[in-house]
Amino acid sequence: MSPLGYPCTWLKISGVNKLVIRLKKRGTPYGVKVPESKLSEGSPIEPAPLPEKVIIPLQQNIGAPCQALVKRGDRVLTGQKIGDSEKFVSAPVHATLSGEVTGTTVVVNPPTGALVEALVITSDGEDKWVELEAPKKPEALSVKEILERIREAGLVGLGGAAFPTHVKLSPPKDKKIDTVILNGCECEPYVTSDHRLMLEQGERVLSGLNIIKKVLSPEAVYVAIEDNKEDAIDHMEGLIASLGFEDFKIVPLKSKYPMGAEKTLIDMILGREVPIGGLPLDVGVVVHNVSTAKAIHDAIIDGKPLIERVVTVTGAVATPKNLLTRFGTSLRNLIEYCGGMDGKANKVILGGPMMGIAQFDLDFPVVKGTNSVLVTEGTPIREQDCISCGKCIEICPMRLMPTVLARYAKAGRYDECKEAYIDDCFECGACSYTCPANIPIVQYIKVAKKELAKRAASK
Ligand code: SF4
Numbered sequence: 001m002s003p004l005g006y007p008c009t010w011l012k013i014s015g016v017n018k019l020v021i022r023l024k025k026r027g028t029p030y031g032v033k034v035p036e037s038k039l040s041e042g043s044p045i046e047p048a049p050l051p052e053k054v055i056i057p058l059q060q061n062i063g064a065p066c067q068a069l070v071k072r073g074d075r076v077l078t079g080q081k082i083g084d085s086e087k088f089v090s091a092p093v094h095a096t097l098s099g100e101v102t103g104t105t106v107v108v109n110p111p112t113g114a115l116v117e118a119l120v121i122t123s124d125g126e127d128k129w130v131e132l133e134a135p136k137k138p139e140a141l142s143v144k145e146i147l148e149r150i151r152e153a154g155l156v157g158l159g160g161a162a163f164p165t166h167v168k169l170s171p172p173k174d175k176k177i178d179t180v181i182l183n184g185c186e187c188e189p190y191v192t193s194d195h196r197l198m199l200e201q202g203e204r205v206l207s208g209l210n211i212i213k214k215v216l217s218p219e220a221v222y223v224a225i226e227d228n229k230e231d232a233i234d235h236m237e238g239l240i241a242s243l244g245f246e247d248f249k250i251v252p253l254k255s256k257y258p259m260g261a262e263k264t265l266i267d268m269i270l271g272r273e274v275p276i277g278g279l280p281l282d283v284g285v286v287v288h289n290v291s292t293a294k295a296i297h298d299a300i301i302d303g304k305p306l307i308e309r310v311v312t313v314t315g316a317v318a319t320p321k322n323l324l325t326r327f328g329t330s331l332r333n334l335i336e337y338c339g340g341m342d343g344k345a346n347k348v349i350l351g352g353p354m355m356g357i358a359q360f361d362l363d364f365p366v367v368k369g370t371n372s373v374l375v376t377e378g379t380p381i382r383e384q385d386c387i388s389c390g391k392c393i394e395i396c397p398m399r400l401m402p403t404v405l406a407r408y409a410k411a412g413r414y415d416e417c418k419e420a421y422i423d424d425c426f427e428c429g430a431c432s433y434t435c436p437a438n439i440p441i442v443q444y445i446k447v448a449k450k451e452l453a454k455r456a457a458s459k
């Protein structure tokens with residue numbers, strides 16, 4: 001601890017020992033105002049055409065991969081479970097088309113960056129569904145039954161983290177959850193899938209939130225929405241009143257990036273700070289995304305497994321859209337359905353421009369964690385030397401020192417990255433965005449984290 005009470009550590013910078021303080025003091029303004037570019041916010045959700053084949057990775061979550069339950073030549077029905085794991089932190093995967101398993105391939109799992117096996121299903125053009133679980137009212141189910149159904153439906157957090165939902169809804173007995181926050185902020189530029197979902201299927205979202213409430217029995221339930229989505233705030237407020245969910249409180253939040261990050265939300269709404277290396281449940285909070293809540297409704301009330309989600313396809317495409325997309329559909333199919341890329345396109349990103357991951361293969365499939373496909377344009381920018389302006393430190397929502405992290409990551413000094421609290425970085429990308437020297441700080445951080453994870457796994 002520093003004399004001021006902030007966590008700190010000594011690091012050697014340019015040959016000199018310097019005290020690195022994690023700027024942890026609450027109330028410090030942070031985050032960045034980014035151009036919103038919500039090109040598709042006025043486009044109602046429409047179903048994407050069913051593809052001729054889908055590629056279904058056997059791991060689409062944080063946690064253990066699934067084992068295939070089918071093999072080449074097997075016939076499958078839409079919604080049939082085709083992969084599962086015995087591990088608690090995992091979620092099964094389902095066929096998203098009816099047809100035949102025609103092969104296997106290997107793809108990169110976006111949440112972890114690891115290579116995973118995937119099944120290829122060729123459509124029979126019929127989209128014949130497996131017999132679904134009987135629809136149930138949540139009142140007719142125990143908490144245990146709800147959690148089992150959520151697991152069987154393959155639910156993971158759809159805000160991007162892809163953490164299995166049944167695990168997040170099963171906090172350890174010694175962690176009392178007093179608050180649930182439904183995250184409808186969608187602070188990433190360009191992305192509009194959650195916004196449209198709140199406007200068009202708000203009843204399902206709130207019904208899912210009500211199921212979360214039944215499972216966790218919190219004292220308070222908040223629905224957080226950025227103030228740039230006034231129509232969603234009004235609509236959800238109206239639904240809360242008409243559906244009798246008066247104990248759900250809408251919290252409009254200033255539109256600023258990364259307002260939708262779990263730890264930022266908890267700080268902004270409750271004034272609680274998640275401890276270093278800790279989780280929201282350490283301060284009595286569980287945060288779920290609006291798309292996850294809607295998927296919980298579908299799994300419990302309709303008995304439907306998670307086989308599709310709303311994906312925003314936007315940027316340098318002819319017509320940006322919000323498409324209800326079956327998992328396994330290729331990025332190429334979606335981009336073509338939106339009229340194709342314009343001539344200046346230079347990159348395709350899975351996710352938004354701040355946290356998204358650039359793709360090198362347009363045949364890559366949409367997976368559970370894909371909320372957006374963004375096509376960018378323009379010329380690539382060159383990295384320059386750090387000018388020690390301190391802007392990255394000023395805006396970091398975790399009060400880290402991104403410039404120090406980048407410097408050590410670049411030099412391969414990963415242990416020092418750890419000492420400078422690299423684990424607390426949730427890779428929002430605000431530091432890279434704000435850096436006048438165009439240093440891809442968050443990319444360096446990601447590389448360092450992967451190296452540290454590799455070292456930890458090999459011990
Ligand atoms: S990417 Fe990490 S270091 Fe950079 S601003 Fe976000 S939390 Fe801070």
Ligand code: SF4
Nearest residue numbers: 386387389390392435
């Ligand atoms: S914003 Fe960029 S140039 Fe400024 S201190 Fe951070 S890394 Fe250096």
